[in-house]
Structure formats: structure tokens, C-alpha cells
Amino acid sequence: MTRTLRTQLAYAGIVVVAGAFVFYFLLRGIYLHETDEALEHRLQQTANKLNLVSDPADLALWMKPDGDLEIRPAEGAPLKPEIITEMRFDSIEKELEPYRTLTAGVQYKGMPYLLVIRTSLVEDEDWLMGIMIAQIGLLVILLAGLVFVQQYMARRLWNPFYETLAYLRHFRLDRQTPILFAPGAVQEFNELNKALTELLTEQRRVYLVQKEFTENASHEMQTPLAVAHTKLELLAQDPALTEQQAVHLDALLSVTQRLARLNRSLLLLARIENNLFAGSEPVILHKVITGIFGQLTEQAEEAGLTFNLFLNADGFVETNQTLMEILVSNLLSNAVRHNIPGGSVTVRLSEAAFIIENTGKAVPLPSGSEFARFRKDASGVTGGVGLGLAISQQICDTCGLKLIYEFITPNLHRFTVKLA
Amino acid sequence: MKILIVEDEAELAASLVSYLEGEQYRCEVAAGFAVAEDKILGYDYDCILLDLTLPGGDGLNLLRLLQQQQKADGVIIISARNALDDRITGLKLGADDYLTKPFHLSELSARIAALVRRRRFNGTNTVKAGIITADLQARIVYVSNRPLTLTRSEVDLMLLLLANQNRVVMKSTIAEHLSGDIAEHFDSYEPVYTHIKNLKRKLADAGAGDCIKTVYGLGYRFELSAT
Numbered sequence: 199m200t201r202t203l204r205t206q207l208a209y210a211g212i213v214v215v216a217g218a219f220v221f222y223f224l225l226r227g228i229y230l231h232e233t234d235e236a237l238e239h240r241l242q243q244t245a246n247k248l249n250l251v252s253d254p255a256d257l258a259l260w261m262k263p264d265g266d267l268e269i270r271p272a273e274g275a276p277l278k279p280e281i282i283t284e285m286r287f288d289s290i291e292k293e294l295e296p297y298r299t300l301t302a303g304v305q306y307k308g309m310p311y312l313l314v315i316r317t318s319l320v321e322d323e324d325w326l327m328g329i330m331i332a333q334i335g336l337l338v339i340l341l342a343g344l345v346f347v348q349q350y351m352a353r354r355l356w357n358p359f360y361e362t363l364a365y366l367r368h369f370r371l372d373r374q375t376p377i378l379f380a381p382g383a384v385q386e387f388n389e390l391n392k393a394l395t396e397l398l399t400e401q402r403r404v405y406l407v408q409k410e411f412t413e414n415a416s417h418e419m420q421t422p423l424a425v426a427h428t429k430l431e432l433l434a435q436d437p438a439l440t441e442q443q444a445v446h447l448d449a450l451l452s453v454t455q456r457l458a459r460l461n462r463s464l465l466l467l468a469r470i471e472n473n474l475f476a477g478s479e480p481v482i483l484h485k486v487i488t489g490i491f492g493q494l495t496e497q498a499e500e501a502g503l504t505f506n507l508f509l510n511a512d513g514f515v516e517t518n519q520t521l522m523e524i525l526v527s528n529l530l531s532n533a534v535r536h537n538i539p540g541g542s543v544t545v546r547l548s549e550a551a552f553i554i555e556n557t558g559k560a561v562p563l564p565s566g567s568e569f570a571r572f573r574k575d576a577s578g579v580t581g582g583v584g585l586g587l588a589i590s591q592q593i594c595d596t597c598g599l600k601l602i603y604e605f606i607t608p609n610l611h612r613f614t615v616k617l618a
Numbered sequence: 619m620k621i622l623i624v625e626d627e628a629e630l631a632a633s634l635v636s637y638l639e640g641e642q643y644r645c646e647v648a649a650g651f652a653v654a655e656d657k658i659l660g661y662d663y664d665c666i667l668l669d670l671t672l673p674g675g676d677g678l679n680l681l682r683l684l685q686q687q688q689k690a691d692g693v694i695i696i697s698a699r700n701a702l703d704d705r706i707t708g709l710k711l712g713a714d715d716y717l718t719k720p721f722h723l724s725e726l727s728a729r730i731a732a733l734v735r736r737r738r739f740n741g742t743n744t745v746k747a748g749i750i751t752a753d754l755q756a757r758i759v760y761v762s763n764r765p766l767t768l769t770r771s772e773v774d775l776m777l778l779l780l781a782n783q784n785r786v787v788m789k790s791t792i793a794e795h796l797s798g799d800i801a802e803h804f805d806s807y808e809p810v811y812t813h814i815k816n817l818k819r820k821l822a823d824a825g826a827g828d829c830i831k832t833v834y835g836l837g838y839r840f841e842l843s844a845t
Contacts, residue, residue, distance in 0.1 A: 420698035421627050424720035428633035431723045434786045434836050435640070444834030451836070452805075455790050458720045459802050493800040496771075496809040531803035586803065 237300040272312035358382035416465035463585040470592045475518045483513025490527045504542040511549045517597040525593045528586045552615040562605030622663040623647045624654040637723045651675030663691045670697040681711035692733045722791035728781035748842040761824035779840035788837040
């Protein structure tokens with residue numbers, strides 16, 4: 199809209215400026231024409247009255263002191279009347295002023311005389327300027343008014359559009375907010391809103407179906423997995439089990455285990471996405487961290503890692519306890535698992551953020567897909583199912599926290615959960 | 619001791635029966651809501667293993683039924699549903715424990731043993747295996763009436779093995795039993811090996827002999843020496 203307005207303003211500007219010039223020259227032309235007619239009229243009158251003067255010496259009396267009228271003898275044939283604009287010194291104003299001068303040859307007592315009649319253009323120029331200024335002022339006022347009216351009208355007209363835009367900006371597929379557009383006066387916008395409502399409703403439906411599918415699928419897999427797992431466990435009880443069979447069984451058990459974990463993670467992810475952890479309560483992160491940390495000590499000791507804890511705040515958050523436990527557990531075990539022998543894990547907690555830093559591979563996580571699901575990790579660290587960070591991010595998203603990943607050369611990986 | 623298994627998945631029910639009968643429990647299976655309802659109303663069980671999603675009704679309603687009838691049967695919920703609300707609702711309705719599918723048989727067995735013992739022998743909460751005695755309440759393990767100095771994890775491990783005597787307990791079961799959900803993030807069994815090694819040494823030092831056998835790479839079996 200501003201584009202249209204800008205173009206319109208530019209056009210109006212050009213018209214005003216050009217119009218001012220055209221107008222000026224037009225008025226001036228008319229004015230000069232009128233002046234010239236007046237001069238010719240005077241010439242006619244003067245020529246008529248000339249013969250009433252009996253003595254040539256008296257002609258001088260006719261001449262005005264300011265030089266508006268001059269009569270002097272001329273040689274040769276009488277000239278045709280000629281009008282020019284010339285600059286003359288004005289004794290009153292004491293400066294050069296424009297004059298319109300008519301020069302014509304006349305006959306006086308059979309002798310050729312030169313008659314010069316002048317009119318000052320000064321007063322009339324001022325008058326002209328006045329008209330010009332008034333004219334331009336009028337144009338400016340008119341233009342400003344037009345712009346104002348147009349802006350006002352545009353804002354009123356486009357208001358439903360901006361409302362729709364604001365709604366779309368805040369629209370989230372995964373939120374249960376109703377899709378509601380207020381009907382307005384403009385038919386086109388109503389139609390747009392109607393189309394948008396249909397589109398969004400359908401998208402949300404598809405999204406929900408998909409989400410439910412993930413949850414249901416994972417759910418349905420739990421029981422067959424339980425069957426497989428228990429059967430394998432029973433098989434392991436066989437007293438006649440050979441070592442060869444035990445090796446196969448072990449492999450099968452660990453795969454079943456892995457499947458079960460994967461499935462559980464998928465289910466968890468789906469459940470977080472479905473907002474099934476809606477309950478909000480005061481959570482003290484300090485407690486959560488120390489609790490999870492206690493569970494991790496064995497793994498950490500075994501990996502030979504140095505732990506640095508700087509818990510300088512309670513880390514009070516109003517959110518879901520279970521989700522916070524999962525988040526901290528995921529991030530902490532991530533830091534332990536992807537570490538290097540003799541490495542370290544640093545945990546910082548302040549009022550503003552919860553930060554976990556760990557030494558690791560000298561390569562940052564791929565930018566943009568740090569939190570991608572099933573991201574293939576070149577380091578080949580086993581044990582995880584590739585959903586830990588995805589779950590962490592989903593939790594932060596759900597709880598309104600921000601999870602940031604940074605890589606600090608040479609090999610420091612930092613995850614920051616912004617609390618405030 | 620009588621156990622009612624309320625589970626609609628026949629194969630899973632069969633596995634449970636097979637494992638638990640080996641532990642000297644008598645098992646009955648109810649594959650649907652109506653059958654379970656009849657059995658619960660008609661008999662008393664030491665323990666009911668309850669699946670929540672049943673053909674013909676919600677397992678939680680069976681818990682309500684038990685409450686209405688003021689029955690004292692112990693209940694362990696075994697469900698594919700892992701929602702916290704289900705867990706809380708179940709426990710509020712009088713269930714004693716909650717296991718999410720898929721679970722480990724030896725873990726289930728340990729939970730049943732703990733539940734049955736808690737309900738049956740109030741106060742005298744001990745398990746005996748030869749010269750080894752475990753006080754479940756005080757969490758102390760005695761060998762020939764002399765207490766062993768064990769860490770928390772070693773006590774947990776000892777109790778798990780005692781609840782599954784003469785059975786192979788998978789190392790993954792031990793790992794999860796010892797470190798809970800956090801074990802999910804690690805594929806390493808080093809802590810399990812360490813705890814087993816220490817426990818074996820402490821038992822042997824106390825004169826209990828070599829009663830924890832390694833079953834190939836699979837896991838461990840607690841059995842009293844033939845001697």
C-alpha cells in the first residue's frame with residue numbers, strides 16, 4: 199500500500215511543480231497580453247491627443263518625470279509599433295525593475311516623432327507571485343488531505359487483512375486454539391478468511407491424525423515387543439542352553455531391548471507433542487539435576503570423566519516435573535555418552551540458564567539439524583536411539599524454554615536451556 | 619500362592635504362566651474383562667497382574683470393583699500405557715505396583731515376590747536361601763547370621779537374584795533394575811559386571827561359596843551349591 203501511495207505522491211509532486219511553472223507562464227502570458235493592450239490603447243489615445251498640442255516645446259510638458267511617456271523627433275520613416283520588456287532604474291525603489299515598453303513612430307505636424315510609453319511590471323509581478331503562492335498552497339493542502347483520507351480509508355479497508363495476517367503469524371498447528379476470523383465488510387477478505395479457515399482446519403486434522411498415528415503405532419507395538427522379550431527370557435532359562443545358542447539369544451535380547459527403547463522414545467515424543475504432559479507445577483531444577491546426577495555417577499566413573507558442577511541457583515521453573523527430569527536426564531547422559539576418555543562434563547545452573555558442556559569430538563553437530571530425529575552420528579556411539587536431543591528440544595518447545603547448541607573450538611559442545 | 623493374570627495377549631499370558639509356575643505360583647489367566655470380573659468376584663488371589671487395555675472394558679474399572687468389594691488382592695498393573703495419569707490413577711485405586719510393557723520377567727517376578735511378602739508376612743519380611751538370609755525391610759543381607767557390608771546397589775542386586783533363584787537374570791534386567799530409566803541411555807554393562815564381581819567376592823568371603831553363576835554372556839543365576 200505504501201508503494202501505491204509513494205507512486206501517487208511522486209506523481210502529484212511532478213504535477214504540482216510542472217503545473218506551477220505552466221500556470222506561471224500562462225498567467226504571465228495573459229498578464230503581458232493585457233498590459234500590451236493597455237499600452238496600445240494609450241498609444242492610440244496619445245496619438246489622437248498629439249495634434250491638440252500647438253507648440254512642439256509643449257510636448258516636453260507631456261513627458262512624465264518618471265519617463266512613462268517620451269516623445270522625441272525621429273529620423274526616417276515612421277516605425278511600426280514595437281513592444282519589448284526592458285530593465286530600467288526605478289528612482290523610488292532604487293533598483294532595476296522590469297518595464298514593458300512600447301515604441302512607435304507618430305506624425306506630429308508632418309514630422310516623424312518617436313513615441314515611447316512604459317508601464318512598470320513590478321506591482322503586477324507581485325500580484326502574480328501572490329496568486330502563484332496561493333495556488334501552490336491550495337494544491338499542497340489538497341494533496342495532504344488526499345493522502346490523509348487515502349491512508350485512513352486504506353487502514354480501515356485493510357484492517358481485516360492485517361488481523362488475518364496477525365492471526366496467521368501466531369498460528370500453531372499443534373495448538374488447540376480455535377480457527378476464528380471475524381467477518382468484515384469487505385467481501386474479498388471474507389472469502390480469503392473462509393479459504394484460510396478451511397485450509398487450516400484440514401491441515402490441523404491431518405496433523406492430528408498423523409500425531410495420533412505415531413502414538414497409536416508405538417502403543418500397539420508394546421505388546422508384541424513384550425511377547426518377544428518374555429519368550430526370549432524364557433528361552434534363556436532352558437538348562438540345556440548351549441553357548442552358541444546363548445550368543446544368538448544375547449543378540450536377540452539386545453535388539454529387542456533396543457526396539458523397546460526406540461518405541462518408548464517415539465511414544466514419549468508423540469506424547470510430548472500431543473501435550474499430554476500438560477500439568478504445570480513449581481520445579482526446582484537444582485534438585486532434579488542432583489537427583490539425575492546421582493543416577494549417573496556409575497556411568498561417569500566408568501567413563502573416567504571429570505564432573506564440574508556450578509549450581510549457583512535453585513533454578514526455579516513453573517513447568518512439568520516429569521518433563522524436566524527427562525530433559526535433564528537426556529542432556530546429562532548425552533554429555534556422558536558422547537565424551538572422550540579423560541574428558542569432562544561441566545554443569546552450570548543460574549537463574550537465567552541451565553548449561554551443560556562436555557568435551558567430545560572436534561567436530562560440531564551439523565548446523566540446522568542438531569536436534570533432528572535419527573540423525574546419523576558418525577562417531578558410532580551406541581546405546582542411544584537417536585531421539586534424545588529431539589526429545590529434549592520438543593520438551594523445551596512445549597515448556598516454553600529455549601534450547602541452544604554451541605560448539606566451542608577445539609572440542610567443547612555446549613547445550614544451553616534458557617530459563618528466563 | 620495364587621496369581622490371576624488378566625491379559626488379552628495369549629502369548630504374553632503364556633510366557634507369564636510359564637515363568638511364574640516355575641517359581642511355584644499357581645496361575646490363572648483371564649483374557650477379557652468379563653472373565654476377569656467373574657474370577658475376581660469369585661476367588662481371592664495373592665496377586666493380580668492387570669493389563670489396562672482389555673477387550674470389553676478398562677482394566678481400571680476392575681480396580682474399582684476390587685475397591686467396592688473391599689478385596690485385599692495385591693495388584694500389579696502391566697500396561698502398554700505409560701501415561702503418568704494412568705499410573706497415578708491406578709495407584710490411587712489401590713494397585714500396588716506398575717510395570718510398563720515390555721518388561722523383564724525376572725523384574726516382574728521380583729516385584730511379585732516383594733508384594734506377596736509384604737502382604738503375607740507383615741513384619742517378618744525375610745527371604746532365606748541356605749545360609750543366606752535377607753531382611754527386606756531393613757535391607758540387610760546376612761550370611762550365617764552375620765551381616766554383610768553391601769552398597770545400596772549390591773543389596774538391590776542381591777534381592778533381585780534372590781527373587782529369581784535358579785533362574786537366569788538377564789544383565790539388561792540388572793542394569794535397569796539398578797540404575798532405573800537412565801540405563802536406557804547406555805549400552806554398557808560395566809557397572810553390572812563390577813557389582814556382580816564385588817557381590818560374589820563379598821559372599822564368598824563370608825563363606826557362602828560361589829552361588830552366583832555366570833550364564834555365558836546372557837546374565838547370572840543364583841543357585842545354592844549342591845553341597
